[in-house]
Amino acid sequence: MGSLFDELKFRDPERARALSEALRREVEAAGRTISLMHVCGSHEQAIARFGLRAAFPRGLDVIMGPGCPVCVTDTPEVDEAVALAAQGARLCTYGDMLRLPGTVKSLADVQSDGADVEVVYSVTQAVEIARARPGEQVVFFASGFETTAVATAAVLLAGVPENFSVLSSHKYVPAAMDVVSEMKETNIEGFIAAGHAATITGWGIFEPFAARTRTPVVVAGFEPLDVLAAVLELVRLVRARRPEVMNCYPRCVSREGNGPALEKLWKVFDVVAGNWRGIARVPRGNLELRPEWDHVNARRRFRIDTTAVGGASRNLLAEHCICGSIMSGLARPSDCPIFGKECRPDSPVGACMVSSEGSCKIWHVYGGPPDLKEVA
Amino acid sequence: MSGGKVGMKHGAGGRAMRALIEEVFLGLASPVDGIGLAALDDGAAIRVGDRWLVITTDSHVVHPIFFPGGDIGRLAVSGTVNDLAMMGATEPLALTCAVILEEGFSRDDLVRIRDSMLEASREAGAPIVTGDTKVMGHGEVDGIVLNTAGVALCDRVVTDAGLRVGDRILVTGSVGDHGMAVMVKRHALGIQGDLRSDVAPLNGLIRAALAAGGEDVVAMKDPTRGGVASVLHEMAGKAGVGVLLDETAVPVNPEVRAASEVLGIDPLVVANEGKAVIGVRPGAADRVLAALRGHPLGRRAAIVGTAIADRPGQVILDTGFGRRLLAEPDGEPLPRIC
16 A cells, blocks of 8 residues: 555656656757657557656657557548448447547447447457347447457457458558658657557567668657656667667567467458548558458448438538647647637547547646646 | 537536536525535535534435445435535534435335445434435336435534645545445446445544644545546635645555556546545644544545645646646546557
């Protein structure tokens, strides 16, 4: 029994102060502003929740990139799910996807209209629903990076009932960094890669990126000391002009990753091109079921008529939303004119306010612009 | 109010509920000699001679009705006794008990609830003196709704608006116990460990604090729905000060912390039913802390924050790593999906 953090090894404020101090010295010695990007909602959560931006020195920017797979799920993908639900399928999905805006409607909207939409905690639960309702078509609207795509793959490989299919909106992790490095407007000098995705992919997956773009990558965990240590190492790599991949999460991540999981993943999925909401067409952005899985692929199995849910009505508020710029790291949530005003978690306008991994939602939950260096 | 309909968030103790009350029920407020509805405090205080009559009412619904550490009966009595105590009225004269039952409700359960009300009212020294019973048809009400009102006399009223810059803020023990115990049971989350509600009448504990601190005890509130975060926002807003909260000083039971990590829910926004947040002038803080710790319900009391001039109405959280604003809870906290 003790106060809030003293039992958690990676939450030692003493060591955090030492790391912050080392970081301050590194950035000061660099003599310029260094911009780093992480591509994971869980990193933004850790930074916001523990108030780490106030512990970062002046001259260091740590920006969130397109690291929320729900947020980059594009409107037409939502329309497909909404249309399937409207056509009578029972649509199962993760809670974050429920309020993601489609062209006209979200799954929550079509649920209020009377369609069968169910929030599940895992793909396994969706399969159980299909088993319990053999007379219905059950579609799992799958989202997430490789971490959850592996779960989808494992379930398909284990065998699913005939009335179960998958509408894949899975995204491919390396694409998030590719997208940003190809933007001319950004000046990101180093990337922090998501530790939990790397437990599956291995840190080796980032080596071609680092070599091609001459940009260092550090794989980081999610406790305050994990983040601070990774940022410190990344600043050192930037200063030394060493475009390497460093693993700062060795207690979970190996170079090769999880072999059996990857084997399952690539038996079921292919990397394909796809549009990422508000960002761009991403050549290797999405994970789609391989052709041999057409019989469980909702896109192949059903005629999905999105014209019925893709009306021409304009959402005036959404025109003010700058989610695309925020996800590309070109703007901060607090730069958005409707952040925290018209756009709030209970009435989200943009995708970044919908998902618990979205930067706007995270900033809102943890009290707004997370920088209180000046407060007495 | 979105869409002109009442939503669950309007009863969750946060921003939305406050807006609903301000937009609708404040219309009932009329001038009184004392503290009336307009103050939106835990209860009202009406001047009677040279003393104060404190009065409060509370309706209780909880799922499940029986939970680790208590039940709806103990909750109803404690809730009303605590609302009186938070106004400085620690000697309740009497309580009422009104119950609305759903057709088909188990008589055995009802007797269990009655026994538990009796036990809590004896602990508090608060006799239940009158009541009312209604039964509604199946599906017209969910099981049982329990309403209790309470009255007490006191010499000095403590509001929730009395903070000044420099005042210290205390919590009387570990936070998040009640809400986390109920949430884990309600969602059948299967988390192991001794998660128990802290539901208890606090008038004895508050009596000890007031005896030690006297007029230097300047603000009190029990952090029920919306938790400590909601109470601090309310205290800061009403007093026009900021609050700097030291997260590392906030007592949290290890079981609650573990559950909060798994569910992604901050113990600071989770409901308590046996804790108080107390604002004290700086010179009296140690004295009040010692008095609280000398009482069985306050052994783990701690000084957790300070009222500051910066950022009036807001709560700044020092996490031990850095500082950020603590958001005002908005709606019922739900376990995160992934």
